[in-house]
Amino acid sequence: MQATAWTRGPVGIDMIGRVTRNGCKTVLVLVPTMTAGTRLLDLLPVLDGDHRVQVVFTMPSSEDVWHGLDGFVRDLGALVLPWDQARRHNWDLVLSASHDCIEHVHGKLLLLPHGAGAGKSRKRTRTVTGGVLPTTGLDRQLLTRRGQVIPATIALPTEADQALLRRTCAEAVPRSLVVGDICLDRIMASVVHRSRYRAALGVGDQDELITISSTWSPESVFGKHIELYERLVVEAAHAQTKVAAVLHPNIWAVHGRWQVRSWLARATARGLLVIPPERGWQATVIASDIVIGDHGSTSAYAGALGGRMCLAAFPDHNIRAGSVGHTLGRFAPRLDPDAPLRPQLDRVRARPGSTRLREAISARPGMSHRLLRTAMYRLLDIPEPPWPVFVTSAPIPIPLDW
Structure with a gap:
């Protein structure tokens, strides 16, 4: 098998x-899934303007x-290193919103939730064999290797998450930090641009916009x-x-854009706006x-906004x-x-x-970017x-043109 070529980037003994720009601190961003990647895009702007820091991305490779x-990663315009190269370098900081492959990187790891x-x-x-396993997302087998806690810092949204960690992996609690929810804070900071977002979707001041949000799995709306x-x-x-339709990135990843378009073809022909996953x-x-x-x-964030939503x-x-x-x-x-929709x-x-959902999602409203x-x-x-943390607005929505 031919070895993967290494990228001539700002790391390595010959850099x-x-x-x-020499002497920069190096930050590695792990993107094993689009979901994890989009969460880290809420965080990375806090590094903007710092000439002392170099950020590079990698996509961890596993069996699938x-x-x-x-x-998705290439379109960011970021420097992307092959996984084999990234995991052979010592990083000053590693950022991840997923547990995938975190044991294979070298550097101080900051771990965030991806939802x-x-x-x-x-x-x-679900497992790859179709069975089911109990999980919390903060389990010992996800956070430790050979008896050692992998992350240097585990960012948690609430004290309830910290209490859960104490039950599932007590040795990781000293490395945990309650920071709130960076995604919710970005959403709340972007509410002032609501009219711009509606205009981009072709929705006027007197118009109504109904959005169907679906996670992945057969138990979801889409499933x-x-x-x-x-x-x-x-x-x-x-x-x-x-x-409008907002679908979890894994729906697109598992079934493919062509198939999603085909399944929704009759709805889009009648005017459904499909928002891209990225x-x-x-x-x-x-x-x-x-x-x-x-x-x-997505449904939880919609509820936390205080708007009208249903399941x-x-x-x-x-x-x-x-x-x-x-x-x-x-x-x-x-x-x-099964009942008429409009009256409901x-x-x-x-x-x-x-x-009420805000407290369940974040114990540090408006503070996550600064704390992180x-x-x-x-x-x-x-x-x-020396400059204050600036929270960037959520990007303008551009429906897919099918």
Whole structure:
């Protein structure tokens, strides 16, 4: 087998002959999935403007790969190192929002959750053999290797997550830090741009935007009620209503863009706006008047915004008590997919919004970027920049042009 060529980047014993900025601290960004990558894109702008830091990306390689991941990372315009090269270098800081392959990198690791809550909402997760295993997302087998805790710092959204960690991997608690939720903070900071997001989606001030959000798995909206997408644009829409679809990146990765387009072809022909997985879901949620969802993180963030939302699918039998999903299931109204949709949505819109999910998602509202920047520079062992942390706005949504 031919060895993978190494990239002539700003690392390695011979880098001095090619770099322009010398002496930079090196930061490695692990992107094993698009979900993990998009979460880290909420964080990386805190390094903007610092000439002392060089950031490079890599896609950890294992026995299987996610379709579309390479294009997602390459389109960022970042320097991407082959996995074999990245795992043979010593890094000043490693950033990851996934447990995948973290034991194979060398450097101080900052580990973030990739969704709402550090603990999984589902009680059990699927395995490659089709079985199910109990999991919390903070289990000892994920965080340790040969009896040693792998991350240097574990970023947690709430004290409840820290209490869960104490039960599942007590030796990792000293390395944990409650920092809130960086994604929620970016969403809240972007609410001021709601009118811009609506305009980008073709939604006027007097128009209504209904968004269907789906996580992946057969228990999701897309898995159980794919017919809702076409029904909604037919039954619930009128001249001043638009309908958008936000699908979990793993739906696209597992089934492929061509197949998703084919499955939604009749709905898109009637006007469904499909938001690409790599860009625009946060802005679309902000722009929405009603969000229809399931147990996924996007539904939880929609609920935390205080807007009108409801659940069209929800696996009550597989939701872990005390999780963000559990809180979502307690307070969000249910949509009956077999009943007429418009009357149900009118009732949802008439309900007052609630912010009860915010406390379940974040114990440090508005503070996550500042707290995480402090943690990152502590691990880098250099002073923080003198300028304040700036939270970048969520990117403008651009529906797919099919």
